[in-house]
Amino acid sequence: MKVLTLNFLTCAVKTCKSSADSFPLHPKDAELAHDDIEINPELLANVLPRIDWTALRTTSTELGFPELPAQPPTVEELEADEALLKELHSLLLETQMMEGKLVCGCCGHEYAVREGIANFLLPSHLV
Amino acid sequence: MASTSSSLPSASAAPAVARLAAGAPEAETNGIANANADAEAYERANVHSVYEAIAPHFSATRYKPWPAVAQFLNTLPRGSVGLDVGCGNGKYLGVNPGVFMVGSDRSAALVALxxxxxKEEGGVLPTGTGVKNAVRDETSDVTNTTATSGSRSSKEGITDVLVADGLSLPFRDGAADFAICIAVIHHMSTRARRQDAIRQLLKCVTAGEAGKAAGKVMVMVWALEQGSSRRGWDEGGEQDLLVPWVLKTPQQKQPRQPKQSRKQKKGAAAQHGQEGSDAVVVAHHANKSGEPPVPGPVPGPAQDQDQQEPAAPATDAGGGVSHTDPVFQRYYHLYRKGELEEDVLAAGGLVLESGYEKDNWWTVATNNGPTLSEEQ
Known part of the structure; x- marks a missing residue:
């Protein structure tokens, strides 16, 4: 599970979706791995506007990474700043949550992450 | 090839799903909730558990994207973020290297595959990087062949996968630019659930508001009208079926030429890796398998031949299906012409494009913004 993916995820419980507390999900007991993936500046620049920056800052801090700037870089800034590109590439695409849980801040449900795959199947009483 | 003249007929699932749609009498006290639980239990038994069991075999027959889907994916703007709900073995993930895609599936076994x-695949690379890969292959660069190290421009960088139910998706509303859902919705056993599945997809993509391009959802389902296929299904026929899948295990392959057999299977039986090719591995009588599970075979041509064209050498080469090959029945709702569009409309979507591609109906729809109907 990539950090970028986490930025698009919320709780699978329908009644949680309208609550601001359900996004982003909070990593718990997270074991991280770092994959070495070829950098793709164009993809990063294109995906940047899709990212919820505030949520990404939260996730990044919760995973123990240095705090991100309060405002997202513009696409131009990103393209001109190789160090920033590398940093975001490393955080968003190369960092993998391998084990642990993702916790909904609304209902408290914990979704397991095992071997890098998050499982969002709900117990029947939550469907 | 006596075996090819026999077949594994599909069986009607109509009585079962009619009960589900109506809500079982005992469920009346709690109405829809219980009826939905029944439908879910039915799908668990007749779809989910089957895919868990057949995952590796199923996956081995699924590797070539449908042209209509590839076309849809390849015309997306670069940098789009998309979802593949019911991604199976992930054959559509990474088709377009310019977009980021997250695949989800109900089957944990398929998601792991x-x-x-x-991780393993070199990925679909933009022009120019292919050479690099070729060089890597020639020099047997070890770091590029291991799964955990070496810089790879594989599909890994542009995709991710997770386990989720199509009716309870974990994606935040409007997060994606597009979503595809290929050969999934036909496994849902009531019309309400099929429409709800489309509604959930539409919610995931950006709404068509001022200044924002509306997200697109592509849905593809098995068609009732399969006049050119030898399955024998066609207009006016039974729409709710249990379709057999014979699980072929490597040990049960023809001992004489195991390699040849596998090659042929890839070459023709699974050539397109398409959802419609399932029945190709099926070529014997249901009662031989010891699993005559369902209300009875479908009347009509479906009994004659359960294979798809082109004639499946897998069957020929294999000399038929072993008695010990386990048979699994998967529930399908075969869509009649126009039905998919009706379901999209009922879910609050706006149909942009529709078409038919070799035994399947597909449609591309948008989230019609404020009019997106709420579920009950």
Whole structure:
């Protein structure tokens, strides 16, 4: 599970979706791995506007990474700043949550992450 | 090839799903909730558990994207973020290297296969990087052949996978630019659930508001009208079926030429890796398998031949299906012409494009913004 993916995820419980507390999900007991993936500046620049920056800052801090700037870089800034590109590439695409849980801040449900795959199947009483 | 003249007929699932749609009498006190639970239990038994069991075999027959889907994916703007709901082994993830895609599936076994596949594959690379890969291959660069090290421009960088139910998706509303859902919705056993599945997809993509391009959802389902296929299904026929899948295990392959057999299977039986090719591995009588499970075979041509064209050498080469090959029945709702569009409309979507591609109906729809109907 990539950090970028986490930025698009919320709780699978329908009644949680309208609550601001359900996004982003909070990593718990997270074991991280770092994959070495070829950098793709164009993809990063294109995906940047899709990212919820505030949520990404939260996730990044919760995973123990240095705090991100309060405002997202513009696409131009990103393209001109190789160090920033590398940093975001490393955080968003190369960092993998391998084990642990993702916790909904609304209902408290914990979704397991095992071997890098998050499982969002709900117990029947939550469907 | 006596075996090819026999077949594994599909069986009607109509009585079962009619009960589900109506809500079982005992469920009346709690109405829809219980009826939905029944439908879910039915799908668990007749779809989910089957895919868990057949995942590796199923995956091995699924590797070539449908042209209509590939076309849809390849015309997306670069940098789009998309979802593949019911991604199976992930064959659509990474088709377009310019977009980021997250695949989800109800089957954890298939998702694990998708993950492994995406890790291993070199990926679809933009022009120019292919050479690099070729060089790597020639020099047997070890770091590029291991799964955990070496810089790879594989599909890994542009995809991710997770386990989720199509009716309870974990994606935040409007997060994606597009979503595809290929050969999934036909496994849902009531019309309400099929429409709800489309509604959930529409919610995931950006709404068509001022200044924002509306997200697109592509849905593809098995068609009732399969006049050119030898399955024998066609207009006016039974729409709710249990379709057999014979699980072929490697040990049960023809001992004489195991390699040849596998090659042929890939070459023709699974050539397109398409959802419609399932029945190709099926070529014997249901009662031989010891699993005559369902209300009875479908009347009509479906009994004659359960294979798809082109004639499946897998069957020929294999000399038929072993008695010990386990048979699994998967529930399908075969869509009649126009039905998919009706379901999209009922879900609050706006149909942009529709078409038919070799035994399947597909449609591309948008989230019609404020009019997106709420579920009950």
């Amino acid at each position: 998708a993950r492994d596949r995406l």
